[in-house]
Amino acid sequence: MTGRNRIAVGTCGFAESQARTWQDFDLVEIQQTFYEPPRTATARKWRASAPERFFFTLKAWQIITHEAGSPTYRRLRTPLDARARRQAGSFRWNPVTRMAWERKLEIALALEARALLFQTPARFLPTEENLDRLRTFFTRIERPPGMRMVFEPRGEAWTDEILRPLLAELSLVHAVDPFLRRSLGRGLRYFRLHGKPAYHYGYRYTDADLETLRGMLSRAWPNWVLFNNASMAEDARRFRQLIVDCGITGGCG
DSSP: OBTTTTEEEEEESOSSOHHHHHHHOSEEEEOHHHHSOOOHHHHHHHHHHSOTTOEEEEEOOHHHHSOTTSGGGGGOOSOOOHHHHHHOSTTOOSHHHHHHHHHHHHHHHHHTOSEEEEEOOTTOOOOHHHHHHHHHHHHHSOOOTTOEEEEEOOSTTSOHHHHHHHHHHHTOEEEEOTTTOOOOSSSOEEEEEOTTTTTOTTOOOOHHHHHHHHHHSOSSSOEEEEEOSTTHHHHHHHHHHHHHHHHHHSOOO
């Protein structure tokens, strides 16, 4: 990690070759696991080939977070019959989502992943039903020691008043795009940069943006900064260098 404040910088997915990813960054968030988990042997190979200092996080399988009507299911290879498709998504707890969790956990353990990200679609609103599903899901799953559960809800309906007690109750890390909203709770800051304005993935972050981002980092807690835009590798590399330069010189404000 770079900097005195334990800052780790990486990308959402392999934006470049694995060799260059291992060399230039601190972590990668595996995206493939959202669409269809890779073979466990593949995950073990990634872990074995990466340097010891490098670490992984990964995105939860869509069968857990997204209902079967999502267009992302076009990339699902695991066959689901009509009944199973009705059971998928929105953190329902049933044989289908339990299967999805067990496969996801197997990959996470093979990678020695430090965190699992659960990103929800905008249609997943904080209704009483959905909040109950979240409570059931996160109290039923096996949570390996040291593996953080990270929650990134989308939409303005997820207010601070709703999220703050929920994060504390379920021991979840709040993932945010820091240009969109601030992190809630104590502990790890998990930043996912989706472009400006948020979800404009073609955006390239300016030098001024990266300086602003540096000022958003926590001095008290670790910061994991993951770029998720079209120029993610370039922008992540520039930001990591900014952090290194500031740490070496003691300058940068």
